[in-house]
Amino acid sequence: MSALVLGGSAVVPSLLLFWYVYARDQRPEPHGLLLRTFLLGVATCAPVLPVALALQALGEPLAVGVWGSALVRAFLGAAIPEEVFKFLVLYLYVWRKPAFDEPLDGVVYGVTASLGFATLENILYVSEHGLGVAILRAITAVPGHAFTGVIMGAFVGRAKLAEESSQRFGLLAAGLAWATLLHGAYDTFLMTNTNFAVLAFGVLLIEVQWGRKLYRTLQSEQLAHMAALGPMSGELIVEQTPLVMNGPSVPVATASAVMRSTGPQEAPWLLENLREPRRSAGAWLKLVIGGLGLTAGSLWLLALAAAMFQYEFKEATDYVACALLGGISLAAAGGFLWLFRSGLREPEVLPER
Numbered sequence: 001m002s003a004l005v006l007g008g009s010a011v012v013p014s015l016l017l018f019w020y021v022y023a024r025d026q027r028p029e030p031h032g033l034l035l036r037t038f039l040l041g042v043a044t045c046a047p048v049l050p051v052a053l054a055l056q057a058l059g060e061p062l063a064v065g066v067w068g069s070a071l072v073r074a075f076l077g078a079a080i081p082e083e084v085f086k087f088l089v090l091y092l093y094v095w096r097k098p099a100f101d102e103p104l105d106g107v108v109y110g111v112t113a114s115l116g117f118a119t120l121e122n123i124l125y126v127s128e129h130g131l132g133v134a135i136l137r138a139i140t141a142v143p144g145h146a147f148t149g150v151i152m153g154a155f156v157g158r159a160k161l162a163e164e165s166s167q168r169f170g171l172l173a174a175g176l177a178w179a180t181l182l183h184g185a186y187d188t189f190l191m192t193n194t195n196f197a198v199l200a201f202g203v204l205l206i207e208v209q210w211g212r213k214l215y216r217t218l219q220s221e222q223l224a225h226m227a228a229l230g231p232m233s234g235e236l237i238v239e240q241t242p243l244v245m246n247g248p249s250v251p252v253a254t255a256s257a258v259m260r261s262t263g264p265q266e267a268p269w270l271l272e273n274l275r276e277p278r279r280s281a282g283a284w285l286k287l288v289i290g291g292l293g294l295t296a297g298s299l300w301l302l303a304l305a306a307a308m309f310q311y312e313f314k315e316a317t318d319y320v321a322c323a324l325l326g327g328i329s330l331a332a333a334g335g336f337l338w339l340f341r342s343g344l345r346e347p348e349v350l351p352e353r
Contacts (some may be wrong), residue, residue, distance in 0.1 A: 087185065105157055290338075
């Protein structure tokens with residue numbers, strides 16, 4: 001199969017997941033810093049391999065039986081070295097950047113570093129095992145890396161603004177520990193090569209649900225912080241529209257609210273009434289259909305491009321047919337792109353109390 005198609009199948013899922021997380025940040029991070037963080041995530045693949053092999057060799061005496069072997073390979077050969085190096089990207093590089101100025105930034109940078117590692121890892125796996133593995137990893141391993149990055153990043157983000165050094169250390173240690181534990185548990189069940197492997201999907205579900213909850217909480221805190229700062233300039237602003245009423249006369253701030261205030265006295269009720277927004281079922285449907293369609297469309301366009309380079313055009317009708325097919329494919333991919341963006345941008349709603 002074409003290297004273009006295999007490469008695309010390894011990269012596109014990571015890009016879509018990154019877009020999903022990045023698009024929800026009300027104060028986007030510098031593109032250059034995100035790119036460098038992503039590339040550092042890619043670069044961590046180089047030291048991870050020898051460290052993983054060394055740790056696994058040290059743990060070989062413990063690799064007794066199905067579960068002992070699985071635990072050694074999962075934690076010493078994968079989870080510990082991979083999560084430690086992702087953590088080092090956050091702590092040794094991103095931590096000192098002025099742009100890292102709120103807890104939610106930790107999630108964005110954590111996902112970016114994790115998906116950098118996952119992208120290169122995915123390319124290596126897919127080049128060896130083919131498109132079937134690419135599809136399987138697109139719905140398992142890649143989201144797993146992304147959401148362990150969310151969880152680690154959430155703790156690192158809170159640690160960044162912690163006032164006491166003991167609290168900062170505890171949050172950093174907890175972020176690394178939880179990411180490693182979840183990653184290792186997921187790999188352990190898979191590496192038993194038994195019926196227990198199905199439990200890996202349960203661990204993945206925990207990662208996704210917890211990661212989404214942490215992200216929503218930090219997003220609400222970001223909006224509250226923006227609300228608290230706004231009145232200093234005579235305005236209280238929280239992104240997008242509209243207002244949602246909580247009862248007959250009490251306004252509620254959400255990720256979808258825009259408010260203007262006459263002074264700082266308006267901030268307290270906003271902070272008290274700030275609640276976590278939720279995506280509607282329609283928005284999720286758009287995201288899923290748009291994401292799957294965009295992935296399939298991107299792979300089809302790559303396959304078409306590869307075929308065009310290999311095909312010998314003899315008649316004018318060949319060029320016309322190729323141009324027509326390419327145009328239809330681009331239009332379809334553009335439609336799925338619009339659907340995915342529409343799902344991202346659809347106003348979020350408040351849960352019922």
